[in-house]
Amino acid sequence: MTVHRSEPWQPSLPLPTDDGGERPLSASRDDVVIFRKWHTVGEVAAMLGYGLTKTKMLIITGELRSLKDGRSRRVLPEWVDEYVARKAAESQGLDS
Numbered sequence: 001m002t003v004h005r006s007e008p009w010q011p012s013l014p015l016p017t018d019d020g021g022e023r024p025l026s027a028s029r030d031d032v033v034i035f036r037k038w039h040t041v042g043e044v045a046a047m048l049g050y051g052l053t054k055t056k057m058l059i060i061t062g063e064l065r066s067l068k069d070g071r072s073r074r075v076l077p078e079w080v081d082e083y084v085a086r087k088a089a090e091s092q093g094l095d096s
Contacts, residue, residue, distance in 0.1 A: 038074040041066070047080060058083070 039047070044064070045055035058064035065079040 036077070038067075038069075038076050039080065041073050041075065044075045044080055048084075 041055055041059065042052060045052045048055065050058075055064070059066045059073060059075075064075065064083045066073045066075045068074075
């Protein structure tokens, strides 16, 4: 189902900018960039190039940190970066 709007989308409140200021209410849709604060297990699996089962196993074993949000598991972007950095460091240690 496609929704057609006669006016451009505008945020209901001023949005913060990278430099600590605020973006005005008149910001157009192209000016607004929303960054995810966390990822689903499926998204993390796709980012890492792993299957869903392997990614879930990494979470169960504690190799990849996650948190519970209701009935769902979420992974912070920093935790994905930590996992990748740790695997890269382990790989470099084995190559030496």
